Amino acid sequence: MRKASALIVTAGLLMTALTACASPGTGQASCDTGATSGPASDLVSVTGDFGSAPDVHFPTPLKSSTTQRTEVIAGSGQRVVAGQMVSVELNLYNGTTGAALQVSAFDGSTAMPLALGDTTLPGIVDGLVCAREGGRVAVVIAPEDGIGANDQLGIAATDSLVLVVDIVKAFLPQADGVDQAVANGLPAVVLDANGTPGIVVPSGDLPKDLEVGVLKKGAGDKVQDDSTVIIHYTGVLWEGDTVFESTWPTRSPRLTPLTDLPAGLATAISGQTVGSQLVVVVPPALGYGPDMQGEVPGGSTLVYAVDILGIN
Template sequence: MRKASALIITAGLVMTALTACAGPGTAQASCDAGAPSGAASKLVSVTGDFGAVPDISFPTPLKSSTTQRTEIIAGSGPQVVPGQMVSVESNLYNGTTGEPLQLSAFDGSTAVEFGLGDATNPGFVAGLVCARVGERIAVVIAPDDGIGVNDQLRVSATDSLVLVVDIVKAFLPRADGADQAVANGLPAVVLDADGTPGIVLPSGDVPKALEFGVLKKGTGEKVASDATVVIHYTGLLWASDKVFESTWATRTPRVVPLSDLPQGLATAISGQTVGSQLVVVVPPALGFGPAAQGQVPAGSTLVYSVDILGIN
């Protein structure tokens, strides 16, 4: 195949494809289930330094019935775990034709965030879990683990994909701050072993104003009012005690500007530190207001448990 230059192509289309194909349970695999090295992934030749445009070649057609990965440059950072949000620079190719589907600049300007959970392509998840921050890897994604038939990208049902990835950063998988006491009257948050929260409403009247408490106090960077944050959260309707939204359901954190969150939730997160966990009660005026939105009825009081995993 021809060697690629640092041209960015069809990035939005590829990102959509990589985050729309996984089935339930993908991110629950342990690190022992991460993709092994194999004959196909060892055929991908990659030279160049981490953080610089790689020189990539491989024979075509390159096919594999299993997803494989081979370490190109060792990383010394934390190990990536299932369900974690990572920031990567990557080149993606059609293994049959050698044609590039997406090329990155590998200079930080084209880094993309992925949650390695149930909402992300299973081949991508298997290729990255258990690798380390600072690592460069070559992954050959089997057709059954890939993006399926995609006419726009000219990918057929039998095409393997070749992915070369620099793992630039990994965000916290869950809040890791020190436990804090909170005021009486706030909802309680009970955590499963993996950090999934359950919200328990107190008896008494519905709060009329914004109320929040810090359940865990992190030691990371402070969140500015105009920040884009990486968060895990569950949202509950006070009136019905029903969850209306949860990133924990797919084990895929969300990267979001504070300005895109309900005002009350954004206010509570602003000024907090990475690694913190909050419980937040948002009155209708600071939530979705008098209009219904999705599963949220008009005039709803909202309750959130939110883990602040990082600042993007």
């Protein structure tokens, strides 16, 4: 296997490859269905401490018809679950040629976020679900669970991929705060068994001001105005009670600076704590304004249910 000492592809290119090729509904891994160790993943030799660059060797060509995972360093943190956002350091190799496609520093400076939902390659989801925060795993991804043919990355359709991953941090999968009493008149939020919110817009006059209700009060860090947050959310139109945006159907939380959100939503989240769940009513002036934006008609009042899962 050829070794590499520099970043081979940009993080943006790698993230596009790892997250843009999955089909909806593929990321269904659980502790019962996720990858287990096998003869291919056991052939990946990895030495070095967690948080430092690993020395990786494997025989080539290394191929597998199933995605396999071998634990290299046992983590002591929470188990990773499907639908969760994690921060990882990873090296990526072509299992056929041994070529390094991505080499990270493993010192925190090149950590990247991955949402272990339906927008991420099933081989990644299967390989990381049920590993622990603070752990290192070696994953051999079967071709059908991987990127597919990619000339830019030098991957053929029949190539397995080899990943060595440090799970630096696992963010909350859903809000875990203490239930709070909410003022009358705000939209109701009803959760299903998986924590997915449904929003019931009340009858009555259209609110003219920003309104924020704390449904769950988290015990985590406080969000600052310049924070980059990990959130799950659903947005509906007050008039018509129609969902215009949601992260829940693909089980893929969003990582975003507050400054990229509508002003009213950013204001509502700033100052809240990780683990909290909010219901937010955003008037047009603090939302998308008078012009149509995507599926949002101009002048719309917006209602959001938001889980604050972490600060990156």
